[in-house]
Amino acid sequence: MIIVNYIASVFLIVLGFYTVCMKKNLIKVVLGLGIVDYGVNMLIVSLGFNAGGTAPIYQLSDLLNGVAPTFFVDPVPQALTLTSIVIGACVDAMALSLVIMIHRKYKSVNADEVRRLRG
């Protein structure tokens, strides 16, 4: 059932936002951002899914001549998801490296202590 996918992706997004807002540990905040990303990726993949469709590997001429079956899974969302996963991995890596540097400087990864810049 495709509706399960949508509910699950919204659940993941909300869970991720909850983590970002409520967890004081900066590493957990980064994990929350990752969870939001996974939720959005799941949403995109689900949008292109057709139950019972085949793999979308044809040439345009086959499609126009009616040689290939026309009921297949939309390939564009999968390409988008791959791009989005790569970007998400980069962002997570960078965020974690920043947390390491913050730990060296502040001797803490607690959000309540990493706030010298305020007001």
Place this chain on the structure above:
Amino acid sequence: MIQHFPVAAVMLLFLAAFLVEIFGSKNAVVRNVIALEAATISAVLIFALVKPILIDGQVISYWMGNWAPVSGYAIGIGYEIDALNLFFALLVCATFWLSCVYSIAYMKNDRHLGHYYTLFLMLSGSVLGLVLTGDVFNMFVMIEIMTFASVALTAFRNDSDFALEAGFKYLVIGSIGSSMTLAGVALLYGQCHTLNMAQISAILAGRMTPTSIMALGLIIAGFGVKSYIVPFHTPAADAYTTAPTSISMVFSGMVNKAGVYGMIRMVYVVFRAMDKSSVQMLLVLFGAATMFIGVTMALTQHDFKRLLAFHSISQIGYVITAIGLGSALGLTGGLFHAMNHTLFKGLLFLTAGAVLYATGTTNLDKVGGLSKKMPVTAACFLVGAFSISGLPPFNGFASKWMVYQALYTRAMESGNFVYALVTVVALIVSVMTLASFIKVTQSAFFGQCPAELKDTKEVPFSMQLPMIIMAVLCVAAGIFYKAVDKFLLNPAVNASFNVTKYVDSMIGEGTAAAAGLENILVNPVEFSFWNPLVWLVLFVIVFAAIALVILYGNFARGKVLEPDTANDAKYATFFSGEQEEFSQVAGSDLFWGFKKDWKGYYKVLVGLHNGNVNDYSTMAIIAAAVIVLCMFIFMR
């Protein structure tokens, strides 16, 4: 030939980013040459598009790898440049070129400059790509590269006290915004089965479903994060403060303009939702809150760059308010103010950088009397301060006047009390902007010079040049406002109201007519109410009067105060009590009465800017939820 220029300009910047990393990490000359050449060539390529697009009125469309649409369906990634894109692309090019020139002298004492230029060129390329692209997913990718490079540059001077912290907060809030944009783009794809903006515009014409309303809400929130409107503004203030000043200028000159561009492109062209009064009200209220909270926070700051950061947020409030009106006059004023904001805020950040370079501090309580030591910087700063405060004949006056006029017209037409109130708020914010720049002028450039700064020297010429160029542009845009309106703003406004040409040149002739899109021609705005040249004469007279007073005065400005305790009878023991101390009125002292009166308000506001990343994210997510909810309640 000319249709390859935009994509070449973007590619060149990314290519140069890699070249700098490979060849320039050791050798300073190679590094500077590659960076400056790439910036110059891509700026020239974009400026070469002015004639065909702005003057002849063409729209250039370019399909990557020549994947042209098949039977009216876009299948490739397309770049499409009309007057609206080009207007923002020109701002972006001017900003990164000037910043690149400024960086060469300003950054020369830092380490790892190879990485700096790599990130700088990646940032420039991504913002240019974001502005020029015609594909929503490509736009998202560019946003992510932009966020990535901005975060790395914010944390670049990672030995400073706050850089890492600011970078992390920027990353968290920025990623929340990007995720929202991505979710919006996904929903848009789910409804339209295409990612091309022109085709989405044709498909969505008059057919808004709950899916596209949700997508609109998410995308407005996503671009709100990128343009730092108020509940999303917290990381911006930190990032502008801690980034190297050449990058602060890039942030306020083009990164938040990219957000404004995305907002205009999405709301006006792709969704064409600006005829709904609820969308207008939403954007106007967010804009009003942004300008008011930005300027009141700025009044209490005593760090030069943090003060400018809050002013930057406040001025974006004007832009969002003006484009939120949805009228031709409002959009003209909004675009004009966006352009002026790039000019004067860039200029002000550069002067702050010059002060930092020369004195080693941006704390307004520790500097003073610099106008005699650094005359060029001080003069440029005054031009920028007059422009941002909206004094005639500088450019800020022209654009702010348009915004007031647009707001007032809307208040009269609709009879809605809220618009009248926002007009008043806009006027008050302008006054408070002037007040806080009086504070900076007084405490940094006028008054007495502390003894430890008496050897301060003017900055090198390569740092003065960008400041002088921007100061000249500030004055020119204020005096020749009619030419600016006719050649830059009016084509851009027409492009955002009339999508027919945009759709037709991208997908094929007749697509727009089939979708039922119509043209509404917008004439250049008439300015019959005021003439800046009259004001210029008035100002010449006032300045002459001030000059006369100074000439008769004792030239106390900029003097190093060393009391003559030996000979002055005043200092004789038991004669007059205390010995005179250094008596400069410092930055945090000037408006203490105001701050005391508004103590309750400031307590709440400072409490909100408490530096906790969880609280900042909560504010951002609540605001995004409010935007989406408003869309659902009012657009059905």
